[in-house]
Amino acid sequence: MSTEVRVPTLGESVTEATVATWFKKPGDAVAVDEMLCELETDKVTVEVPATAAGTMGEIVAAEGETVGVDALLATIEEGKGAASAPSEAPKTAEAAPAASSESVDVMVPTLGESVTEATVSTWFKKVGDTVAQDEMLCELETDKVSVEVPAPAAGVLTEILAEEGSTVDASAKLAVLGGSGASAAAPAAEEAPAPSAGAGKSVEDAPSAKKLMAENNLDAGSVKGTGRDGRIMKEDVQKALSAVTTAPTPAAAPRAASPAEDASREERVKMTRLRQTIARRLKDSQNTAAMLTTYNEVDMTEVMALRNEYKDLFLKKHGVKLGFMSFFTKACCHALKEVPEVNAEIDGTDIVYKNFVHMGIAAGTPTGLVVPVIRDADSMSFADIEKAIAEKGARARDGKLSMAEMQGGSFTISNGGVYGSLMSSPILNPPQSGILGMHKIQDRPMAINGEVVIRPMMYLALSYDHRIVDGKGAVTFLVRVKEALEDPRRLLMDL
The missing domain is CATH 3.30.559.10 (Chloramphenicol acetyltransferase-like domain)
Known part of the structure; x- marks a missing residue:
């Protein structure tokens, strides 16, 4: 028997939300009221707790997807996830050597209903980088939402097939992970936190927040995270940026400028959902x-x-x-x-x-x-x-x-x-x-x-x-x- 996890009431006039982060993956043990995922609306961040104990089943709405009120997010299977761990352990042990010799394709995730293509906005990793499973590789932008692409397995990023700025369809291959670095990735993860998570942190910050910090040369250590377990959200970065004061620049002598020159000094920023x-x-x-x-x-x-x-x-x-x-x-x-x-x-x-x-x-x-x-x-x-x-x-x-x-x-x-x-x-x-x-x-x-x-x-x-x-x-x-x-x-x- 399975229990459905659905989008809670989001509030007056709020009809949709974006799945920001999943804290659990299929097969994980889940306790009652334990936080499963975090949704972002144009007003606030909403946490979705488990309504029953059991094992995390299918995740229907992946990170980055836009969902409506009462939409199905995932299922929780009856029974304790811990009980299945021993039987799965041998499989995990057998799978590790296979990962060291096989490559894994990184595909475009599900983009949502009626969305057929996306633009690669940011790569968080470059060729040759070691990545851990579920670590964010890149971010895609559609005409509706931003979609984060996690690593399907641990390994080394051996090839990037879709560069930043390129448009890809819903079934395109984005990159290739080589398994030769999978075994090396595990010790690295134990010795130090993931590079993209910030010094002293094991919590992955929101990719939209990391992108905004990178664009503004802002160090993660100077931003106070308000998300779960100190996770830095996009709103935290915007708050930190608003607090930064800049010295006034000396007035320049008036000069004639062409529209093209003016355009080069303009800044175009996408409106926040709020x-x-x-x-x-x-x-x-x-x-x-x-x-x-x-x-x-x-x-x-x-x-x-x-x-x-x-x-x-x-x-x-x-x-x-x-x-x-x-x-x-x-x-x-x-x-x-x-x-x-x-x-x-x-x-x-x-x-x-x-x-x-x-x-x-x-x-x-x-x-x-x-x-x-x-x-x-x-x-x-x-x-x-x-x-x-x-x-x-x-x-x-x-x-x-x-x-x-x-x-x-x-x-x-x-x-x-x-x-x-x-x-x-x-x-x-x-x-x-x-x-x-x-x-x-x-x-x-x-x-x-x-x-x-x-x-x-x-x-x-x-x-x-x-x-x-x-x-x-x-x-x-x-x-x-x-x-x-x-x-x-x-x-x-x-x-």
């Missing part, structure tokens, strides 16, 4: 919703005074700093109770009203914008909100957010002011019907009681879906947020 998803979802938002933005401004004098008065005591008691985001979150929760359509969504011909506020807090990360969700923010205290924002923000920057933490938001707050934005029109986060944009606090002359005084002012922008929210409701919502912030006592009295 960036592609961000682009698609934002454009879908514009195409679907009847989006409109209304503006107002708020005098931050009272909030700033209240914060300055209690920030030290707040930090001492709750262990977290008192920021402005908790005030805005509280103000929005109060306003959403009065104007519930801003907290609702359209589902077909129905309007779904939410009797809760799951507040999305937009956060910028090295790899793109993500929106972690603080659930039931309307029932949380100032301290609880500040703790949640700090924790979610840190996890977002480290790329540790789970799919569940980015799902189910009913309203979103985006603070462009931290980057210096004075005014902007935020884009809706579908299927939500409202998003509040915060901006920079700037001292401006204001007319107060017939006198001109300097006040710390902030522009507020509410983008809303006009299909469900009327102009009156949107303006009322923004006015209620303004009133609560200009007189924070209203938040205490639920006014």
Whole structure:
């Protein structure tokens, strides 16, 4: 009897994933909940645990393949893999001498449905190199995904038939492994880690990460791996690259340049899966919703005074700093109770009203914008909100957010002011019907009681879906947020 291993639920709007790494191979013993493989989506990395104990059977989806939700990944055969080891041991012993005298062809792996050809993007080994079984030899690129090609056996790479940049069909031979180095490969593996895995590491880094490090002359030792057992993922390299600062180059004298010369100084980089998803979802938002933005401004004098008065005591008691985001979150929760359509969504011909506020807090990360969700923010205290924002923000920057933490938001707050934005029109986060944009606090002359005084002012922008929210409701919502912030006592009295 066998147990099927299928792709788990990937999260809202995520319909496919790429098989990044298999931690087990056919015949290996598997325990319940032991990690079998790792999937990469355009948002997060998902680990797939074993649902039953037994022996690893057939691997249906190889590394590099794109799979949909609930797709079959592999099978687990009933019975303990350890029990089969003794009977297989003699075969392994007999096979070793054969490997020393036979050559092994390296073929193009399964590329996936409707994919008939691929381009050889990178060779990680050169002719004459000794390789271990399952060590990555090269990477292929198709019009859908990147496919990693592992060594089918230990040996020496004797011939490369498809050079980098060449296009190969689905049944092509890529290279030849000579078995004469197989016996030498084993001691080498025992004496030192595989060259491509980085000093002091026995875990194979993601080939896409190794390729990116090679292209940017980045040493693996300077990158912190967040994958399983410290495996370096592509996102880790991107994070390390974003932290590298370069000295400004002296300004060059203006000169006439031809288009060809300009092209030689350009750099073309493929969009990450996360960036592609961000682009698609934002454009879908514009195409679907009847989006409109209304503006107002708020005098931050009272909030700033209240914060300055209690920030030290707040930090001492709750262990977290008192920021402005908790005030805005509280103000929005109060306003959403009065104007519930801003907290609702359209589902077909129905309007779904939410009797809760799951507040999305937009956060910028090295790899793109993500929106972690603080659930039931309307029932949380100032301290609880500040703790949640700090924790979610840190996890977002480290790329540790789970799919569940980015799902189910009913309203979103985006603070462009931290980057210096004075005014902007935020884009809706579908299927939500409202998003509040915060901006920079700037001292401006204001007319107060017939006198001109300097006040710390902030522009507020509410983008809303006009299909469900009327102009009156949107303006009322923004006015209620303004009133609560200009007189924070209203938040205490639920006014």
